Amino acid sequence: MTIKVFGHMAPDTDSTGSPIIWAWYLSQIKGTPAAPVLLGEPNTEAAFVLDRWKLDKPAIVDGVEPGAPVVIVDTNNPAELPAGINDADILEIIDHHKLVGGLETKGPINITVRPVACTATILHDLMGADAAKMPEAIKGAMLSCILSDTLEFRSPTTTAADRTLAETLATDLGVDLSAYASEMFAAKSDVSAFSDAELIRMDSKKFDVGGKTFRVSVLETTAPEIPLGRKASLMETMKTVCTEDGADEVLLFVVDILREEATLLVPNDVVKTVAEKSFGATVAGDHVVLPGIMSRKKQIIPALTL
Amino acid sequence: MTIKVFGHMAPDTDSTGSPIIWAWYLSQIKGTPAAPVLLGEPNTEAAFVLDRWKLDKPAIVDGVEPGAPVVIVDTNNPAELPAGINDADILEIIDHHKLVGGLETKGPINITVRPVACTATILHDLMGADAAKMPEAIKGAMLSCILSDTLEFRSPTTTAADRTLAETLATDLGVDLSAYASEMFAAKSDVSAFSDAELIRMDSKKFDVGGKTFRVSVLETTAPEIPLGRKASLMETMKTVCTEDGADEVLLFVVDILREEATLLVPNDVVKTVAEKSFGATVAGDHVVLPGIMSRKKQIIPALTL
Numbered sequence: 001m002t003i004k005v006f007g008h009m010a011p012d013t014d015s016t017g018s019p020i021i022w023a024w025y026l027s028q029i030k031g032t033p034a035a036p037v038l039l040g041e042p043n044t045e046a047a048f049v050l051d052r053w054k055l056d057k058p059a060i061v062d063g064v065e066p067g068a069p070v071v072i073v074d075t076n077n078p079a080e081l082p083a084g085i086n087d088a089d090i091l092e093i094i095d096h097h098k099l100v101g102g103l104e105t106k107g108p109i110n111i112t113v114r115p116v117a118c119t120a121t122i123l124h125d126l127m128g129a130d131a132a133k134m135p136e137a138i139k140g141a142m143l144s145c146i147l148s149d150t151l152e153f154r155s156p157t158t159t160a161a162d163r164t165l166a167e168t169l170a171t172d173l174g175v176d177l178s179a180y181a182s183e184m185f186a187a188k189s190d191v192s193a194f195s196d197a198e199l200i201r202m203d204s205k206k207f208d209v210g211g212k213t214f215r216v217s218v219l220e221t222t223a224p225e226i227p228l229g230r231k232a233s234l235m236e237t238m239k240t241v242c243t244e245d246g247a248d249e250v251l252l253f254v255v256d257i258l259r260e261e262a263t264l265l266v267p268n269d270v271v272k273t274v275a276e277k278s279f280g281a282t283v284a285g286d287h288v289v290l291p292g293i294m295s296r297k298k299q300i301i302p303a304l305t306l
Numbered sequence: 307m308t309i310k311v312f313g314h315m316a317p318d319t320d321s322t323g324s325p326i327i328w329a330w331y332l333s334q335i336k337g338t339p340a341a342p343v344l345l346g347e348p349n350t351e352a353a354f355v356l357d358r359w360k361l362d363k364p365a366i367v368d369g370v371e372p373g374a375p376v377v378i379v380d381t382n383n384p385a386e387l388p389a390g391i392n393d394a395d396i397l398e399i400i401d402h403h404k405l406v407g408g409l410e411t412k413g414p415i416n417i418t419v420r421p422v423a424c425t426a427t428i429l430h431d432l433m434g435a436d437a438a439k440m441p442e443a444i445k446g447a448m449l450s451c452i453l454s455d456t457l458e459f460r461s462p463t464t465t466a467a468d469r470t471l472a473e474t475l476a477t478d479l480g481v482d483l484s485a486y487a488s489e490m491f492a493a494k495s496d497v498s499a500f501s502d503a504e505l506i507r508m509d510s511k512k513f514d515v516g517g518k519t520f521r522v523s524v525l526e527t528t529a530p531e532i533p534l535g536r537k538a539s540l541m542e543t544m545k546t547v548c549t550e551d552g553a554d555e556v557l558l559f560v561v562d563i564l565r566e567e568a569t570l571l572v573p574n575d576v577v578k579t580v581a582e583k584s585f586g587a588t589v590a591g592d593h594v595v596l597p598g599i600m601s602r603k604k605q606i607i608p609a610l611t612l
Contacts, residue, residue, distance in 0.1 A: 115414040302412075
């Protein structure tokens with residue numbers, strides 16, 4: 001039975017590329033039938049990466065069958081996985097997020113979580129000497145995952161392991177790292193085709209803070225004027241999103257990759273309080289600029305206070 | 307602040323030795339202050355191992371303080387750890403059991419779970435080339451952990467990695483592997499000093515099966531006549547243990563290491579049904595011999611049916 005390898009439900013570059021990389025390793029190197037699948041439509045950057053490296057777009061599935069053999073990469077959070085995930089036969093978990101609890105396995109399996117910026121960096125490490133056998137497209141996917149998750153090494157989640165590996169891969173592939181990263185970020189910034197609700201949910205995770213549930217959404221972009229130009233309608237749409245998704249507030253951070261700052265939309269007094277208490281900011285109008293804030297995992301979530 | 311390294315609450319050889327090994331690695335090789343601690347009195351085999359390799363007995367602690375830096379080895383089960391474990395600062399988890407869910411970390415950390423027989427085997431792998439720097443006592447602890455968890459390679463949990471490492475360590479230490487394993491098992495079998503309740507709880511884990519809670523206890527021994535000679539009073543004591551520990555039944559398996567079989571005590575019809583349904587056994591009296599059954603993890607738990 002072919003093993004399905006997948007990441008989380010809102011596939012960004014790491015959650016699209018890492019399943020492709022690991023399924024290649026399992027099937028081509030370990031001789032274990034495996035295929036990457038996606039739990040949703042890849043974002044515009046991930047779609048660009050598939051196209052650039054001529055990688056087949058993995059099939060999109062909306063669930064897993066009980067007993068089906070699966071490998072989970074880039075998350076350990078049941079909320080970001082299909083409802084019946086614990087009924088599947090989870091064979092391996094490879095991730096770089098904090099342990100949230102909730103996933104269960106039938107027996108002892110391989111679990112590897114490392115505090116690096118990118119799942120693909122862990123995959124490279126796990127491959128050992130076999131990494132040298134990666135074809136160009138797989139190396140390209142790996143490079144893309146690292147550039148995406150580190151925002152070209154600007155994110156404070158970046159480790160020496162991520163950076164060294166990406167630089168080695170770029171040299172090896174004959175790719176101008178900065179030029180390629182700019183192309184990727186331009187693809188990610190091309191969000192004009194999305195509705196307000198789609199933008200809010202595109203890269204979003206729910207967290208409980210002080211008894212309230214926040215949908216913490218991040219839009220990483222080199223063209224902040226696109227989402228910020230739609231500020232008013234985005235804030236109006238937050239109400240609907242909250243009702244539909246069972247959240248109290250949406251915190252939408254527009255991360256300007258090049259200026260290395262985030263703009264948080266402030267639709268009401270609750271979010272104003274959160275912004276002031278969490279980031280020591282002074283909020284005057286309907287948004288606030290937070291210099292240096294790039295990472296939800298490392299800077300936003302640990303700071304959130306109500 | 308010194309990192310506390312510990313295993314589960316009923317310290318056997320692996321849960322005593324692995325904290326010692328990893329605290330040595332952290333403090334002596336990585337330069338990070340770390341100390342092994344125990345969450346209970348080590349069993350007789352673990353006490354023998356400490357004595358044999360002249361290792362200091364780690365301090366026994368009964369809890370962890372909020373925010374205290376800790377490394378957890380040989381379990382990922384909150385039920386086998388102090389109540390406030392998720393309030394501690396969990397820095398790393400290294401284990402070889404199935405993921406049960408429930409542990410949470412504040413940020414991304416190192417988590418390594420591998421389906422091998424023994425935590426110490428994983429520790430050796432994680433050390434890489436630094437393993438060569440282990441002093442004799444640490445090597446002795448590592449050898450002991452593997453011999454204990456594999457029952458000298460008789461347990462079906464044994465992998466080639468466990469076996470090869472133990473054989474290499476024994477050669478390196480100039481230890482006769484089989485003779486040393488026999489000494490360890492003799493120490494483990496010397497349980498005459500313990501009360502019935504202590505015997506039942508010595509190596510025991512709670513599992514829910516078909517709506518009932520079972521305390522699944524294992525006594526690995528080369529002298530099964532010691533516990534089996536106390537069959538009647540052990541079965542009487544099971545009632546008290548069930549009441550005190552919130553369990554419905556005790557399943558006590560006396561594992562004969564040398565004959566490679568388990569004897570399950572059958573105090574009542576519920577346990578009789580479990581024995582017959584789970585192991586296809588025919589139960590006539592107050593116990594049943596199960597040939598080949600050695601491992602709770604690999605053979606008992608997966609089979610349990612009500």
